[in-house]
Amino acid sequence: MDIEVRPLAESDLDTADLIFRDAFGTFLGTDMFGDTDLVRTRFRADHVVALGAYADGELIGSNLVTRWGSVAYFGPLSVTPRLWDRGVGARLVDATLGVFAEWGVTHQGLFTFAHSPRHHWLYQKFGFWPRFLTAIMSREVTGVPAARTAWTRLTEMPDRAAVVAACGELTGAILPGLDVRGEIDAVIDQKLGDVLLLGDDPVAPHALAVCHAGAGSEAGSGFCYVKFAAVRPGRDAGAHFSGLLDACQAYAAGTGAQHLALGVNTARHEAYRHLVASGFRTDVPGVTMHRPNVEGYDRAGVYLIDDWR
Numbered sequence: 001m002d003i004e005v006r007p008l009a010e011s012d013l014d015t016a017d018l019i020f021r022d023a024f025g026t027f028l029g030t031d032m033f034g035d036t037d038l039v040r041t042r043f044r045a046d047h048v049v050a051l052g053a054y055a056d057g058e059l060i061g062s063n064l065v066t067r068w069g070s071v072a073y074f075g076p077l078s079v080t081p082r083l084w085d086r087g088v089g090a091r092l093v094d095a096t097l098g099v100f101a102e103w104g105v106t107h108q109g110l111f112t113f114a115h116s117p118r119h120h121w122l123y124q125k126f127g128f129w130p131r132f133l134t135a136i137m138s139r140e141v142t143g144v145p146a147a148r149t150a151w152t153r154l155t156e157m158p159d160r161a162a163v164v165a166a167c168g169e170l171t172g173a174i175l176p177g178l179d180v181r182g183e184i185d186a187v188i189d190q191k192l193g194d195v196l197l198l199g200d201d202p203v204a205p206h207a208l209a210v211c212h213a214g215a216g217s218e219a220g221s222g223f224c225y226v227k228f229a230a231v232r233p234g235r236d237a238g239a240h241f242s243g244l245l246d247a248c249q250a251y252a253a254g255t256g257a258q259h260l261a262l263g264v265n266t267a268r269h270e271a272y273r274h275l276v277a278s279g280f281r282t283d284v285p286g287v288t289m290h291r292p293n294v295e296g297y298d299r300a301g302v303y304l305i306d307d308w309r
């Protein structure tokens with residue numbers, strides 16, 4: 001089979017989405033994605049490169065490669081099931097490493113199924129190694145908690161640039177160069193949800209949360225999904241994490257969501273324990289794989305929510 005990996009053409013987006021749903025549905029035996037949209041929303045975002053694998057001009061798989069400043073990860077990676085185990089996935093991962101190298105990112109990774117030796121094998125060949133579990137968790141939205149700490153929505157702010165810079169400064173204090181401005185822009189520009197800023201001064205927030213809500217976003221109907229959240233390191237980080245979760249719950253209730261979903265790497269022990277104690281239960285246990293095999297921001301004391309799905 002003559003395979004070519006190149007940037008995914010916009011005209012192939014619908015096919016890429018169908019292959020993505022077919023591939024994951026075949027592997028899992030169930031449809032995990034419903035009316036969420038991961039492929040189109042990421043394709044449109046400036047911090048994402050979309051790769052397509054083509055055989056004789058026909059799209060047979062794709063991968064979405066995401067940059068968060070000095071950090072990058074990839075997924076969803078999918079290959080049409082009739083062509084599994086013929087090296088197409090490896091070709092897409094190989095091309096992804098080329099994108100990482102062009103970006104010059106220092107911390108690289110992915111989220112995958114904890115129980116799948118097949119997946120671990122594929123990624124280990126390229127120098128990604130399994131580390132801690134990442135728990136995809138959710139809890140019911142049961143009304144609006146009393147706000148113990150003030151918070152603001154970015155869509156209500158006149159000066160996005162100042163807030164985005166402040167968020168970059170906050171995340172950079174957790175890991176040098178970590179910057180999710182691409183996620184912030186995608187959520188606001190594509191109207192996928194909102195960004196919540198904790199504290200009295202939104203241009204010097206204690207914490208931020210990038211939230212998707214509803215159908216057509218990464219959340220899906222009835223859900224609010226915290227794609228990324230982080231608390232400024234320091235003595236009050238635990239208390240601010242509580243305040244941030246309250247803000248997420250209040251925002252979720254305002255969107256009409258019945259469930260609040262998020263992911264956390266269990267190496268962020270205090271954050272994980274806090275979520276368990278706050279009523280979150282694990283829906284999908286996955287594992288993150290890192291290249292090189294170092295902790296990055298998955299370490300004790302870091303109050304950060306993300307799952308690299």
Ligand SMILES: CC(C)(COP(=O)(O)OP(=O)(O)OC[C@H]1O[C@@H](n2cnc3c(N)ncnc32)[C@H](O)[C@@H]1OP(=O)(O)O)[C@@H](O)C(=O)NCCC(=O)NCCS
Nearest residue numbers: 023027077078079084085086087088089090112117118121
């Ligand atoms: C994961 C996926 C993208 C891989 O694509 P693919 O084209 O089948 O991948 P490749 O053929 O390049 O590699 C598969 C490797 O797994 C190996 N493999 C298969 N079964 C295995 C098992 N039980 N244990 C260990 N390795 C196994 C194959 O031998 C092959 O390795 P090799 O080429 O060194 O022999 C594809 O299966 C897919 O779309 N799955 C559903 C969606 C998904 O799971 N995406 C990834 C989420 S992180």
